[in-house]
Amino acid sequence: MATLLIVHHTPSPNCQALLEAVVSGATAPEIEGVRVVRRAALTATAVDVLEADGYLLGTPANLGYMSGALKHFFDQVYYPCLDETRGRPFGYYVHGGSDTTGAVRGIESVTTGLGWQRAAPAVNVTGEPAKADLAACWELGATLAAGLMG
Numbered sequence: 342m343a344t345l346l347i348v349h350h351t352p353s354p355n356c357q358a359l360l361e362a363v364v365s366g367a368t369a370p371e372i373e374g375v376r377v378v379r380r381a382a383l384t385a386t387a388v389d390v391l392e393a394d395g396y397l398l399g400t401p402a403n404l405g406y407m408s409g410a411l412k413h414f415f416d417q418v419y420y421p422c423l424d425e426t427r428g429r430p431f432g433y434y435v436h437g438g439s440d441t442t443g444a445v446r447g448i449e450s451v452t453t454g455l456g457w458q459r460a461a462p463a464v465n466v467t468g469e470p471a472k473a474d475l476a477a478c479w480e481l482g483a484t485l486a487a488g489l490m491g
């Protein structure tokens with residue numbers, strides 16, 4: 342069975358709403374044969390990454406970059422996973438107060454280095470998520486998971 346690994350940093354209710362929408366999409370009844378594993382970014386390991394077939398990342402924008410937690414995740418897994426995960430699909434969402442540019446740039450940069458292939462448009466949200474934002478997150482989760490169906 343294929344595995345979708347969701348690695349997220351979720352420090353607030355607005356971020357939680359995006360995470361839940363992503364999980365809801367990834368676990369929609371139409372999607373069969375895909376195991377969805379959720380890991381807080383500070384607890385995710387290189388083994389989690391190696392054992393998964395695709396990745397969904399979620400983070401707030403903090404100080405013009407991805408959260409320290411998601412950066413810590415990449416610091417931990419980058420070299421142990423570099424050879425074996427090249428080409429695998431990924432997607433991501435970013436939540437910010439006003440400007441997510443640096444966080445987006447950081448995620449694009451590190452995933453390019455890993456050779457991961459973005460399988461869905463990134464979702465960028467500022468402030469309280471609107472219905473359309475939650476729908477975009479649902480779509481993100483569903484797209485990533487559907488892409489892993491056998």
Ligand SMILES: Cc1cc2nc3c(=O)[nH]c(=O)nc-3n(C[C@H](O)[C@H](O)[C@H](O)COP(=O)(O)O)c2cc1C
Pocket residue numbers: 352353354355356400401402403404405406436437438439440441468469
């Ligand atoms: C220390 C700190 C730095 C932050 N830096 C940014 C930033 O650079 N860009 C941005 O858009 N939001 C920034 N924010 C806002 C967070 O992204 C936001 O608080 C987080 O996404 C949670 O959203 P919420 O507070 O609306 O629930 C920052 C928040 C904190 C606490």
